[in-house]
Amino acid sequence: MRHTKVIAFANNKGGSGKSTTASNVGAALAQAGKRVLMIDGDMQMNLTLSFMDEEQALTYAKNGDNLYSVMKNGKDLSAVIIPALYENLDLVPSSTLMSGIEFDLFTKWQREFILKKALDGVKTSGEYDYIFIDAPPTLGGWVMNIICASDYVVIPVEASPWGVFGLANMVEFIEEVRAIAPQVAILGIAITKADERKKYFKETSAALREQEAFPLFNTIIHTDSAVEWAQDQSTPVVTCKRSSRSAKEYTELAKEIENYAGR
Numbered sequence: 001m002r003h004t005k006v007i008a009f010a011n012n013k014g015g016s017g018k019s020t021t022a023s024n025v026g027a028a029l030a031q032a033g034k035r036v037l038m039i040d041g042d043m044q045m046n047l048t049l050s051f052m053d054e055e056q057a058l059t060y061a062k063n064g065d066n067l068y069s070v071m072k073n074g075k076d077l078s079a080v081i082i083p084a085l086y087e088n089l090d091l092v093p094s095s096t097l098m099s100g101i102e103f104d105l106f107t108k109w110q111r112e113f114i115l116k117k118a119l120d121g122v123k124t125s126g127e128y129d130y131i132f133i134d135a136p137p138t139l140g141g142w143v144m145n146i147i148c149a150s151d152y153v154v155i156p157v158e159a160s161p162w163g164v165f166g167l168a169n170m171v172e173f174i175e176e177v178r179a180i181a182p183q184v185a186i187l188g189i190a191i192t193k194a195d196e197r198k199k200y201f202k203e204t205s206a207a208l209r210e211q212e213a214f215p216l217f218n219t220i221i222h223t224d225s226a227v228e229w230a231q232d233q234s235t236p237v238v239t240c241k242r243s244s245r246s247a248k249e250y251t252e253l254a255k256e257i258e259n260y261a262g263r
């Protein structure tokens with residue numbers, strides 16, 4: 001019987017590395033023998049596409065075996081889990097129909113907690129060590145659902161001139177959600193897509209180190225061409241290029257996440 005930890009990967013800034021970090025950290029934990037369920041919460045389906053090709057992803061989008069059916073029609077979550085996509089790793093795919101989720105949620109009773117309730121059976125079954133949820137780059141009712149359903153939030157921040165801009169909004173949003181979901185905490189901020197030759201890398205890391213409001217992971221994820229190569233192969237870089245710099249970094253970050261999430 002496992003004590004399941006639910007971790008959201010969220011940041012309202014797009015392109016900050018949420019989907020890439022979630023897919024690789026999840027795959028690294030699965031390789032280390034942990035049982036992991038990956039849930040794709042974004043209509044862009046990037047988490048789904050990290051583990052399968054477009055054709056396969058669109059099959060699940062069309063046949064209704066995806067998160068949207070759970071949220072919109074109350075389909076049982078366990079009915080849309082693709083088991084053993086990788087060893088120790090299962091996936092709930094997303095759908096492009098998720099673009100209408102804000103509207104669909106609006107009329108529902110206790111709309112902030114629909115995902116939390118949908119996850120409850122799978123969470124208490126003790127089947128997984130980790131449930132990861134990949135969030136879209138927004139701050140609304142749907143991301144509120146994701147945060148309400150989570151124990152922790154990991155915030156990937158891109159080491160770029162605009163990377164830190166808006167981070168305060170994200171943190172404030174989580175603080176507000178804590179009023180109705182007091183269990184959730186920020187596990188840490190992960191610096192992604194770092195390039196040490198660029199001056200804004202130093203600026204970003206200095207700015208994040210200076211603040212004491214939230215923890216910063218020690219592991220820094222650097223920009224690595226192997227990441228995009230792997231994404232083109234529809235597989236995480238920790239699976240297909242284990243010796244690459246980024247694969248090693250994602251594996252290190254996975255260890256930190258394990259330690260901080262208290263197991």
Ligand SMILES: Nc1ncnc2c1ncn2[C@@H]1O[C@H](COP(=O)(O)OP(=O)(O)O)[C@@H](O)[C@H]1O
Binds near residue numbers: 222
């Ligand atoms: N470590 C990395 N090295 C190189 N490219 C990366 C890395 N992490 C992310 N990327 C690229 O940056 C873009 C945005 O990453 P993504 O994970 O999709 O961000 P988000 O989910 O926050 O929108 C993608 O094109 C991805 O391939």
Ligand SMILES: [Mg+2]
Binds near residue numbers: 042
């Ligand atoms: Mg994404």
